[in-house]
Amino acid sequence: xxxxxxxxxxxxxxxxxxxxxxxxxxxxxxxxxxxxxxxxxxxxxxxxxxxxxxxxxxxxxxxxxxxxxxxxxxxxxxxxxxxxxxxxxxxxxxxxxxxxxxxxxxxxxxxxxxxxxxxxxxxxxxxxxxxxxxxxxxxxxxxxxxxxxxxxxxxxxxxxxxxxxxxxxxxxxxxxxxxxxxxxxxxxxxxxxxxxxxxxxxxxxxxxxxxxxxxxxxxxxxxxxxxxxxxxxxxxxxxxx
Numbered sequence: 001x002x003x004x005x006x007x008x009x010x011x012x013x014x015x016x017x018x019x020x021x022x023x024x025x026x027x028x029x030x031x032x033x034x035x036x037x038x039x040x041x042x043x044x045x046x047x048x049x050x051x052x053x054x055x056x057x058x059x060x061x062x063x064x065x066x067x068x069x070x071x072x073x074x075x076x077x078x079x080x081x082x083x084x085x086x087x088x089x090x091x092x093x094x095x096x097x098x099x100x101x102x103x104x105x106x107x108x109x110x111x112x113x114x115x116x117x118x119x120x121x122x123x124x125x126x127x128x129x130x131x132x133x134x135x136x137x138x139x140x141x142x143x144x145x146x147x148x149x150x151x152x153x154x155x156x157x158x159x160x161x162x163x164x165x166x167x168x169x170x171x172x173x174x175x176x177x178x179x180x181x182x183x184x185x186x187x188x189x190x191x192x193x194x195x196x197x198x199x200x201x202x203x204x205x206x207x208x209x210x211x212x213x214x215x216x217x218x219x220x221x222x223x224x225x226x227x228x229x230x231x232x233x234x235x236x237x238x239x240x241x
Contacts, residue, residue: 045180049158051188053197058086058152061145064113066106071116079148083121086150089193096121096131099147101138113146153195157188 060082062075071079086096100114101107114133121131138144160181167176191197214224 043175045184048177048179049160049181049184051158051184051194051197052156053194054154054156055151056154057149059147059149061147062113062117063145064106064110064143066109066143068106068109069112071113071120075113076120079117079120080124082148083124083126086152089152089195090150094130094150094152096126097147097149098131098133099136099149100133101141101144101146102135104138104141104144106143110144110146117146117148153193153198155188155191155194155197157185160185 060078062071062079083096086094098114098117100110104110118131118133122128136147158181160178162177162181164177170176188194193201195201217224
């Protein structure tokens with residue numbers, strides 16, 4: 001009833017006064033809506049429920065007996081399996097650290113084992129710069145092992161089940177707080193290499209053989225296209241019987 005009287009009174013006012021009265025009425029109407037908390041306005045589930053990625057050491061202990069001259073067949077198999085897991089989870093910025101015991105009774109045998117471990121890794125495609133050899137003090141142990149380790153990425157998903165609001169009443173049209181949490185948690189559990197969540201992997205080195213040949217021809221002013229024989233050329237002439 002009050003609003004109807006205000007409208008009738010506005011008809012008798014000047015256009016400017018009527019416009020000001022309308023603005024005041026609209027402002028009063030907006031006061032009935034709840035204010036939106038800017039800290040809660042996170043629509044992207046990756047921002048509201050982030051995945052924490054950290055690094056933890058992964059270590060393989062290779063037993064070395066005193067007087068031995070290398071690795072046992074089981075030790076070689078364990079090392080290759082460990083190296084494959086490292087390669088699957090590596091983001092291109094990690095190194096394999098081979099730690100040999102120092103001052104122990106099997107120190108000489110451990111050095112032979114370290115040489116074989118390093119050669120075995122390089123023969124299976126690891127660059128020499130990605131394998132680091134260091135020593136650790138093992139005076140208190142009789143036959144300490146050779147330790148091969150690397151830092152692996154671990155993904156920790158968010159904790160879900162947060163239901164503080166009434167899903168049947170949301171005047172601000174905001175997503176529910178738990179929206180997307182399960183997807184983020186499942187992604188953290190399923191990702192093979194959590195380092196991929198931090199950024200793209202480093203690129204491998206380029207192949208120089210063909211590039212050097214083409215660049216050398218370019219400097220000499222020769223044709224850089226590869227030569228083709230008659231069998232590899234596509235015939236553009238139509239044949240008839």
